[in-house]
Amino acid sequence: MNDAQLRELVPAVIAILVRRGADFASAEDAVQEALVSALASWPENPPRDPKGWLITTAWRKALDEFRAGSSRRERELAVHAEPPPGPVADADDTLQLYFLCAHPSLPPASAVALTLRAVCGLTTEQIAAAYFVPEATMAQRISRAKRRIAGQPLDQGGDLGTVLRVLYLLFNEGYGGDVDLAAEAIRVTRQLAALADEPEVSGLLALMLLHQARRASRTGPGGRLVPLDEQDRASWDTALIAEGVGLLQAALARDRLGQYQAQAAIAALHADAPAPEETDWVQIVEWYDELVRLADSPVVRLNRAVAVGEADGPRAGLAAIAELDPDLPRYAAVAAHLYERARDLPRAADLYAEAARTATSAAERDHCVRQAARVRQSIPGG
Amino acid sequence: MKYLLLKHYRGGPDPVMDEMPPMDRWTPEEVDAHIGYMRDFAARLEGTGEYVDGQALAPDGAFVRYGGEGKAPVVDGPFAETKDLIAGWMIIDVESWDRAVELAGELSASPGPGGEPIHEWLEVRPFLTAPPTISE
Numbered sequence: 001m002n003d004a005q006l007r008e009l010v011p012a013v014i015a016i017l018v019r020r021g022a023d024f025a026s027a028e029d030a031v032q033e034a035l036v037s038a039l040a041s042w043p044e045n046p047p048r049d050p051k052g053w054l055i056t057t058a059w060r061k062a063l064d065e066f067r068a069g070s071s072r073r074e075r076e077l078a079v080h081a082e083p084p085p086g087p088v089a090d091a092d093d094t095l096q097l098y099f100l101c102a103h104p105s106l107p108p109a110s111a112v113a114l115t116l117r118a119v120c121g122l123t124t125e126q127i128a129a130a131y132f133v134p135e136a137t138m139a140q141r142i143s144r145a146k147r148r149i150a151g152q153p154l155d156q157g158g159d160l161g162t163v164l165r166v167l168y169l170l171f172n173e174g175y176g177g178d179v180d181l182a183a184e185a186i187r188v189t190r191q192l193a194a195l196a197d198e199p200e201v202s203g204l205l206a207l208m209l210l211h212q213a214r215r216a217s218r219t220g221p222g223g224r225l226v227p228l229d230e231q232d233r234a235s236w237d238t239a240l241i242a243e244g245v246g247l248l249q250a251a252l253a254r255d256r257l258g259q260y261q262a263q264a265a266i267a268a269l270h271a272d273a274p275a276p277e278e279t280d281w282v283q284i285v286e287w288y289d290e291l292v293r294l295a296d297s298p299v300v301r302l303n304r305a306v307a308v309g310e311a312d313g314p315r316a317g318l319a320a321i322a323e324l325d326p327d328l329p330r331y332a333a334v335a336a337h338l339y340e341r342a343r344d345l346p347r348a349a350d351l352y353a354e355a356a357r358t359a360t361s362a363a364e365r366d367h368c369v370r371q372a373a374r375v376r377q378s379i380p381g382g
Numbered sequence: 383m384k385y386l387l388l389k390h391y392r393g394g395p396d397p398v399m400d401e402m403p404p405m406d407r408w409t410p411e412e413v414d415a416h417i418g419y420m421r422d423f424a425a426r427l428e429g430t431g432e433y434v435d436g437q438a439l440a441p442d443g444a445f446v447r448y449g450g451e452g453k454a455p456v457v458d459g460p461f462a463e464t465k466d467l468i469a470g471w472m473i474i475d476v477e478s479w480d481r482a483v484e485l486a487g488e489l490s491a492s493p494g495p496g497g498e499p500i501h502e503w504l505e506v507r508p509f510l511t512a513p514p515t516i517s518e
Contacts, residue, residue, distance in 0.1 A: 180403070222418055222421055224414075224415070225418075227469050238393075266410030349406065352406065353404065353406035356406060357440075357441055357442070358442070359438075359440070360440070362438045365438070365440075366413070366417050369405050369406055369413050370413050370414070371408050372405075372407075372409045373405070373407070373410045373412070373413050374404055374407055376406065376407060377409055377410070
């Protein structure tokens, strides 16, 4: 059994402990402790029944904790000691755990951290490393999150929408040390898709797979950013693209469109183009129109303006950004690109320089500086 | 001993960088060479076991201080063209002050226009450490 298979057991084991009467916070702590023991002892001494081992070990740790705990906690245990009436399906319990970790009362960073621990089965040490914060800081963030949702019954968490938002965030942040957060996001979204048969879950999974397929080609030598139109399309992962497109088509056929399906459709159209100039920008604009209808935001409108610029020419793109706030992230970079295509090179260079000043990542900043330098060099007599 | 290297992209005792054109007026190759130099520098220090941490900073920020009981903090800035611009920092863990100075000098030699060292000022500041266990 490898680490990923071990981690897969975590949410179900937490759910079982909760069903046996532990409260969520104690169950989660106990399973985390059992997980850390497993990571240390299993390589030498693998158990015959890994899930059984985890349940037994975590339950024992939970009981130790109860015995050591205050009388207040013992009373709480007594309240929950009776298993809830009626048969409860295992899959539902696990799904409820996803909902609880993405509880709407949690700040996004806390919901992501809690999901990484209780749903992805990562250790606090791994999560801390992924976000470049000290382990004690991450441990506090997670316990504060758990206190915040304390007393929430397992079946009164967030909804599917909040879970999808947390997984989307997790995938989008994708960086981090030894643990590939994007791969983790894909793994648990696959699990979620098996638990909840909803088109938007498939849509999000498709979106992740289609972006993951291009991920390696987005980074050039020395970590430099490679824009979509310069990527080596032969290096895109065709198996991931095929899987993503298949999932998306099945989801769209159910005729309950949502923002993740629309975003996946845009990603699929890019994946489908053998060369940048063969991209079906007209259809991409149509999907952005859907996206504006489903989940309007300035960022969506800015991305739509890029597509309009490609479909109808840079002047149309510039007209589309004219109504947007110039302080939007990436506004200057988009404007620079459109002015360059409209052959207003001095303005494009200035805007790329401004985009570099306001960039939020080092890779994006370096990319914009390089673009500014390139455009300025191409100015005749400049 | 740990030292903080503060990269003063602008400013310092004798602001040499003021004479230099901003990076977006370099050639793309010069930009690449500059970024590559700093990346290789950090990688080399990781190799020698002297690298601790480093981050780049966005140029925009502000000065903030306590505004008094029940009042919002006082915010000054952001300043468009500040005289002193800290572009980032690096923490190194080295044997001696001399080694820290040597490394700061190397980092300051990252290439600029025409491949010439940019001579940016680095401020080198020792970390205060925990008190020793044995005090006499």
